[in-house]
Amino acid sequence: MVTANTELAYNGKIEGDVIVSRSDAVINWIRSNSMWPMPMGLACCAIELMAVAASRFDIARFGAEVMRFSPRQSDVMIVSGTVTYKMASSVRRIYDQMPAPKWVIAMGACASSGGMYRSYAVLQGVDRILPVDVYVSGCPPRPEALLDALMKLQAKVRREPSTRNLLKA
Amino acid sequence: MSVQEALKSRFPQAAERASLDHPAVGVPAAELVAVLAWLRAEQGFDALADLTAVDWAEGVSPRFTVVYHLYSTARHDYIRVAADCPNDAAPEAPSVSALWAGANWHEREVFDMFGIRFSGHPDLRRILMWDGYPHHPLRKEFPLAGIEAELSDPEIAAETQVKVKPAPMAGGPFVAVEGGINLSETEPTAKDESWAEKNEKPVAADPEAPASVQVAFGDSAARAAAAEPDADRMSLSMGPSHPSTHGVLRVQMELDGEVVIKADPVVGYLHRGDEKIAENMTYNQFVPYTDRLDYLAPLANNMAYAIAVEKLAKLEVPPRCQAIRVVTAEMARISSHLMGLGAFGIDVGAWTVFLYTFTEREKLYKLFEELTGARFTTSYTRIGGVSRDVPPGWLERVDLFCKEFLPSLEETMALLTRNKIFMDRTVGIGVISKEDALAYGLTGPNLRGSGVALDLRKDRPYSGYEQYDFDVPVGTQGDCYDRYLVRGEEMRQSVRIIQQAIAKFPGGPWHAVDAPRIFLPPKEKILTSMEELIQNFMLVTEGPQMPAGEVYFEAENPKGVLGFYIVSKGGGVPWRLKIRSPSFCNLSILPKTCVGAMVADIVSILGSFDFVMGECDR
Incomplete structure (x- = not known):
């Protein structure tokens, strides 16, 4: 007689010490839950970025509390603030120093599009010098909005063909 | 006797200047330093509150006026001193950085924004825009959107093909513009991105000279010639992305071991106009x-x-x-x-x-x-009240x-x-x-x-x-x-x-x-x-x-x-x-x-x- 399998998850008594899963699922699970930010704090949005990291909003709940000021130890650059032409080269240089895989969140209107600063000194969107994964609207965005952006980025990372990319590299 | 009367009797060329608040005088640029020094020494205006300039538009003569606001820390009042720059094409004014050390940066800013040269300034160079930027943004003929120019860093400019472009005054980056940037094309593919490190380090002309002193401070040529080559000196650039510079300040330092010998703050990384x-x-x-x-x-x-x-x-x-x-x-x-x-x-x-x-x-x-x-x-605040x-x-x-x-x-x-x-x-x-x-x-x-x-x-x-x-x-x-x-x-x-x-x-x-x-x-x-x-x-x-x-x-x-x-x-x-x-x-x-x-x-x-x-x- 065949009985229906009522085990919903991994059971060590049946499978032993082996877990079978797709490598993409495992890699993406690891990557998406330990995204270390590179806080590119440029202007006002950086204050909201600090608020996200602080006690009330607590970005640690999403595995992204390890703010690394060294680009070489970070995964996601959060460009928070106005990117001026004078600063643009430094932003790009820091992005280049981040190891792959790497992602970018453009936090706020200025980083996304120049925002209210339509002027001679301001780069009209950080996407002109580096690729952006998630844009967050707001001037500045509320902390919840940044957390939402992080969750959206995690969802994006979970869909990536990581194994194929790794083997291709 | 009011300050203005005393000033007029001492400097007959000084003229009263229209003002809605503080006493104001206009003086010839040649007498400017003498007037400010006198106000400071005799009238107790011991603090330089502000130093700036006004551009009265192209074709107007005199075109540029430098404006000084002095504050008396004892009497708590202000005086405004203005001087027209004599030459409209190549405006010049005397530097007052010998009177107030704080004038140094203000004058650099005025030079940067208006192109007014301050004679006698110890280190006149740009402060908000980068060295080599070709324009003076606060001049009236300069458009708010800006004028096309090169990025400050030629390496990054070559890598990203990005230039300083006029900002769109209508529409915006999310509106497709003809000839605009195509994001999917600029997305980096799997390529070597450590190009910045792989470039050849600049080779010192003299093999004996220490390679570590690369960054020059201010008017470097004269100083470098005067300075003794010292193998122990290091240059350290702190910022503009550094956790303790509280934003985008950069401090360019020269070190002897752990001791700072010279520090030169570089500001302007958040100059938004x-x-x-x-x-x-x-x-x-x-x-x-x-x-x-x-x-x-x-x-x-x-x-x-x-x-x-x-x-x-x-x-x-x-x-x-x-x-x-x-x-x-x-x-x-x-x-x-x-x-x-x-x-x-x-x-x-x-x-x-x-x-x-x-x-x-x-x-x-x-x-x-x-x-x-x-x-x-x-x-929250409105002119004449608050929003609610x-x-x-x-x-x-x-x-x-x-x-x-x-x-x-x-x-x-x-x-x-x-x-x-x-x-x-x-x-x-x-x-x-x-x-x-x-x-x-x-x-x-x-x-x-x-x-x-x-x-x-x-x-x-x-x-x-x-x-x-x-x-x-x-x-x-x-x-x-x-x-x-x-x-x-x-x-x-x-x-x-x-x-x-x-x-x-x-x-x-x-x-x-x-x-x-x-x-x-x-x-x-x-x-x-x-x-x-x-x-x-x-x-x-x-x-x-x-x-x-x-x-x-x-x-x-x-x-x-x-x-x-x-x-x-x-x-x-x-x-x-x-x-x-x-x-x-x-x-x-x-x-x-x-x-x-x-x-x-x-x-x-x-x-x-x-x-x-x-x-x-x-």
Whole structure:
């Protein structure tokens, strides 16, 4: 007689010490839950970025509390603030120093599009010098909005063909 | 005998200058230094409050005028001295950096923005834009959108193919433009991205010369020739992305081992063109930009700007409006100092302080949000009033916050005040003498930390500050520790002011009622009455109507003295709006303070200065 399998998850008594899963699922699970930010704090949005990291909003709940000021130890650059032409080269240089895989969140209107600063000194969107994964609207965005952006980025990372990319590299 | 009469009898060529507020004189450029030196020595105008220039447009002669605002720290009054630059094509003015060391940076800024050369300046180079930028943005013929130019870093420009492009004045980057950038093409593919490191290091011409000294300071040619090649010297660039530079400041240092021999702050990484933007919009439209000057205390900036424009319009706001502004400005002061305290804590290794202060800041943000609709970019103040009255019960909640805040502040500061590590890192570090603080134009807690009891809320009360009883804390040593203590005490005094204001909160209107050409009519009237509808339309399209003239107003902001110098030719748009930012002046003393300190002390010094780059770079 065949009985229906009522085990919903991994059971060590049946499978032993082996877990079978797709490598993409495992890699993406690891990557998406330990995204270390590179806080590119440029202007006002950086204050909201600090608020996200602080006690009330607590970005640690999403595995992204390890703010690394060294680009070489970070995964996601959060460009928070106005990117001026004078600063643009430094932003790009820091992005280049981040190891792959790497992602970018453009936090706020200025980083996304120049925002209210339509002027001679301001780069009209950080996407002109580096690729952006998630844009967050707001001037500045509320902390919840940044957390939402992080969750959206995690969802994006979970869909990536990581194994194929790794083997291709 | 008034100052102007005394000045005229001493310098017969001086002429009275039209002004809406302070005494003002115009003098020939050749006599400028003599006049300023005389005002300083004989008339007690010992502080240089502000130095700027005005461009009267192409074709007008004289085209450029340099404007100086002097402040008397004993009498607490101002004088405005203006001098026309004799040559319109290649304007020049004498440097006053020998009189006030703080003039150095101001003159560099005027040179950068207007192209006015200051003869006798020790180190005249650009400060806000980068070296090699071909234009002078505040000249009237320069468009707000900008002119195409090359990026400052040729390496990055070659890699990204990005240029300085005119900003779109309509549409925007999300609107597809012909010939615009195609994102999917610029996406980097799997390629070697360590190109920046792989490039050949520049080879020193002389193999004996140390390769480490690559960065030149200021007018390097002369200095490099004079300096002895010293193998122990290192150059260290701190920032513009560094956790303890509080934003995008860069300090270029020359080291002998661990000791800083020379420090050259590089500012301008957040120069967004606020002053040029102000010349292109109405007075009311500029209010949101004042939020983003010192974005830790937007409510205080809003107030300073609104009062400056109201001085221009000769408008007094009713007592209730003044009280609302005082309460919000003092809350902003607490919020700003908390941030400074938390960041200072992180800088010297005390992470907990940051979490404690942010807990309190979130309470303040909640109150700000309830009042203004935004957490910190509030845009609350209007010319002639505020955007709305305080909601019911809000004052009680502020009062409750004050009660809860004081014990919490004690708890937070107890983590630092007698902390051995904290004291080791701050006591006796970054000492600034009274004389230096005044010469460099330091203001706010940084000045008071050096023992100078100057506070505009006491000395030139505005917005009804004279009704409140509060103390002005001062330091004794002028070191990082004193600046920390002064900020802590200022928060307690702010609580006192808020509590007094709430206890006798005035009733009545919360905006100027007899100013139809300045303050928007109430919304319900706009929809029912023709006259108010027209008023509203004119105000929104043309801006609040101002008389022609000049005003200079300074307010005591959390970071120091925030000044607005407005030149109006009448109408709703300023001809020139200069922002005298406290952080800019405070940072100008860094080259002096940092010399002789250890590298780790720089972190303490920067933390104790509590500057904000949005305001410094504007």
